[in-house]
Amino acid sequence: xxxxxxxxxxxxxxxxxxxxxxxxxxxxxxxxxxxxxxxxxxxxxxxxxxxxxxxxxxxxxxxxxxxxxxxxxxxxxxxxxxxxxxxxxxxxxxxxxxxxxxxxxxxxxxxxxxxxxxxxxxxxxxxxxxxxxxxxxxxxxxxxxxxxxxxxxxxxxxxxxxxxxxxxxxxxxxxxxxxxxxxxxxxxxxxxxxxxxxxxxxxxxxxxxxxxxxxxxxxxxxxxxxxxxxxxxxxxxxxxxxxxxxxxxxxxxxxxxxxxxxxxxxxxxxxxxxxxxxxxxxxxxxxxxxxxxxxxxxxxxxxxxxxxxxxxxxxxxxxxxxxxxxxxxxxxxxxxxxxxxxxxxxxxxxxxxxxxxxxxxxxxxxxxxxxxxxxxxxxxxxxxxxxxxxxxxxxxxxxxxxxxxxxxxxxxxxxxxxxxxxxxxxxxxxxxxxxxxxxxxxxxxxxxxxxxxxxxxxxxxxxxxxxxxxxxxxxxxxxxxxx
Numbered sequence: 001x002x003x004x005x006x007x008x009x010x011x012x013x014x015x016x017x018x019x020x021x022x023x024x025x026x027x028x029x030x031x032x033x034x035x036x037x038x039x040x041x042x043x044x045x046x047x048x049x050x051x052x053x054x055x056x057x058x059x060x061x062x063x064x065x066x067x068x069x070x071x072x073x074x075x076x077x078x079x080x081x082x083x084x085x086x087x088x089x090x091x092x093x094x095x096x097x098x099x100x101x102x103x104x105x106x107x108x109x110x111x112x113x114x115x116x117x118x119x120x121x122x123x124x125x126x127x128x129x130x131x132x133x134x135x136x137x138x139x140x141x142x143x144x145x146x147x148x149x150x151x152x153x154x155x156x157x158x159x160x161x162x163x164x165x166x167x168x169x170x171x172x173x174x175x176x177x178x179x180x181x182x183x184x185x186x187x188x189x190x191x192x193x194x195x196x197x198x199x200x201x202x203x204x205x206x207x208x209x210x211x212x213x214x215x216x217x218x219x220x221x222x223x224x225x226x227x228x229x230x231x232x233x234x235x236x237x238x239x240x241x242x243x244x245x246x247x248x249x250x251x252x253x254x255x256x257x258x259x260x261x262x263x264x265x266x267x268x269x270x271x272x273x274x275x276x277x278x279x280x281x282x283x284x285x286x287x288x289x290x291x292x293x294x295x296x297x298x299x300x301x302x303x304x305x306x307x308x309x310x311x312x313x314x315x316x317x318x319x320x321x322x323x324x325x326x327x328x329x330x331x332x333x334x335x336x337x338x339x340x341x342x343x344x345x346x347x348x349x350x351x352x353x354x355x356x357x358x359x360x361x362x363x364x365x366x367x368x369x370x371x372x373x374x375x376x377x378x379x380x381x382x383x384x385x386x387x388x389x390x391x392x393x394x395x396x397x398x399x400x401x402x403x404x405x406x407x408x409x410x411x412x413x414x415x416x417x418x419x420x421x422x423x424x425x426x427x428x429x430x431x432x433x434x435x436x437x438x439x440x441x442x443x444x445x446x447x448x449x450x451x452x453x454x455x456x457x458x459x460x461x462x463x464x465x466x467x468x469x470x471x472x473x474x475x476x477x478x479x480x481x482x483x
Contacts, residue, residue, distance in 0.1 A: 011279055011405060011425045012264040014304065015256045016389040016439040019350040021047050021466035025437070026392050032355065032435050033396075034473045039460040041374035042356040044446045045476065046078075046463040048086045054310070054347045055090050061311045065318055065329040067339050072116055074248050074344030075101045078352070079447040081482040082463035084108045095248075095342040099126040106133060108482070116245070118164075118209070118342070120179070127151045131159045138162045138209045138245070140179055145193070145200050152202035162207040162245065163190060165230065168223040175219060180210065183226055187233045194239075205239050211247025211342070215303065217313060220246060221320025224328045231335060244332070245340035250313045252346040254304040254389055254440055261305035264388070269295060281368075281407055281421045286385040300385040310346050345443030352442025354380055354459070358434045359411075368423075369406030371430055376410035377417045379459045380438055381449040386421040387438070393426060394435040401427045408436060412453060 025031065025045065035043055055071060062069040072095035073087040085108050087094050093114035096102040102117055106129075115135045119126060122137065122144060130137050131152050139145050139161050152159040166180035181189060186208075193199050208227050212219055224246055231241035255261055270276045272285040273295055280286060287300030308316060318329040332339055360372040380387060391408070404426050408419040430436070438445075450458060461479035468475065 010277070011423055012267045013260055013425070014264055014388050014390050014422075015260060016254055017256055017350065018392075018439055019047070019050060019466075021050070022350075022353050022437070022439060024466075024471060025353065025355075026394055028471065029394060029396060029435075031471060031473065032394060035355070035462075035476065036357055036435075038473065039462065039478070040457065042354055042379055042459045044080070044352060044354050044441070044459050044461045046080050046082060046352050046442055046461065047350070047466040048082060048463050049465050049467055050349075051083060051086055051347060051351050052090050054349055054351070055087075055092055057311045058314060058341075058343065058347075061314050061318070062339065065333075067318075067329060067332055068336075069339045069341075070114070070243070072114075072245075072340060072342045073347055074342045075105065076448070077344030077348055077443050079450075080442075080461045080463060080479050081108060082461075082477065082479055083348075083351075084110065085482055088114070093340075095344075099123065099129060102126060102129055102135065116162075116340075116342075118211075122147070124151065127159075128155065131155055131157050134160055136160050136162055136206060138164050139203075140164050141181070142189070142193075145203065149200040149202040158202050158204040160206055161203045162209045162243070163205075164209045164211075165223075165227055166210060168210070168212075168219070168226050170216075170219045170222045175212065175223075177213065183230070187230050190234060190239060191237045205234075205241075207241050207243035207245065207338075207340075209245040209247065209340075212249060215249065215251045215306075215313075217308070217316035218320065220317045221328055224317060224320070225322045225331070228328070228331045228335065228337070231337060235335075241335070241337055243338040243340050245342065246317065248342040248344050248346075250341075250343045250346040251303070251306045251309040252349045252443070253306045253309040254302075258305050258307070265299060268299070279423050280386075281418045281423070284385075284421050286421065301388055302382065302384050304388050310349065313346075314341070348443035350440060352440065352446060354438040354441040354446060356436050356438075358430045358432055358436065360432065361429055369404060369429070370409045371406050371436075372409050372411070373419060373436060374411065375419070375459070376412045376451075376453070376456060377414075377419055378412075378449050378451045378453070379410075380419055380441060380445055383444060383448060387441075387445055388420075388422060389439050390424065391420070392437040392439065393430055394437065395428065395430065396434055397431060399428060403427060404429055411456065 072093040074095045076097045094105045097119045112134045118138045164180035166177035167182040272288045288297045356373040356375040410417040462476040
């Protein structure tokens, strides 16, 4: 092996699945410079046609099962208004989790019957906006029922609602959630409190909703069957369930190679145990830690490699059977209940990239190479321990490849502003002005935790149709121009 091969072999690679359009942008250095000159750094780019293809893939599964259905795009996964406009154009709905998400979706022109509000906290403005526009509100607790009913009375309108259910049983255990009404109590609550001449007589019941943590298709299958049972019990009391919404959290696959994923997990544990040099910033365990000489914990990142993902994940839920050997799909059809779902991340698979310019290179007090980027950690921040994909580095000038390892750091005045906690193998030290491209970042990475600390500008969001053979600067649409 030569020097570069020796260096790269030391660190585990995590090669991302890369859509052709992403490679096309990465290979066009002139285009990149035009984009940065026009919009600054960092830039998020969204491929709207790929978003539509992901929608169609889910619709094909639902159509194959002959289910009445409505897909909602989970808006919280990404702030781009262009994606909302594309959701409207494809005929799907939008799941909103705040007043502004609902307001923007209405302004973009999404029809009321294609909107739902699942906000964890629903303030008065949000409740009023939903009621006045006949948008379904998914209710989480008794206090929320009371607030919605009272505001509906003030507006002299009935609020269209669904009830979130939780505490399902799986493998003999009760699944914890801080959200929703308990599965053992929700039926009696609705029967006793909702409807004419009852406490919450301004609530118009339409359906049931759940969203589970984790990524178990069997848990979701069990939850769907238990929710269908609630629907049957409510029907006997003259409450017609028009829809059951199974939420989101459908797994997606980020990586090309399962062996790379397994090797990374093994080497991370080895590093935390001191059996090999660190592969993360200051040997952070990403969920693992040594206590009294013993390794504890579990990997606390997203499971980046998955053989069952996207539409296949949905297929397993629909095919899940109950004790009577009936599938969830067949029971939905028997009861004439519309299946609703709210994917976010998986609808954004291969939809986005985040691009940033290199600002500096230096060595820290431990001798590690740090590559400063014109962005900050909030602009590529995961809800889990780290974002683990190898980025692409575009060198504006060619030079001899020598092989090196380093970390990408951001612009906040914080020691912890490390864009990726993984140490990355590089073919050469990037020059100032070179470009780093983070792959498949549209789902929950670009905006979910983005802040304006230090009064930094927010990242610029662009969208485009990637079906062209060659892209020009005019093919990129600024999200602020979307009406």
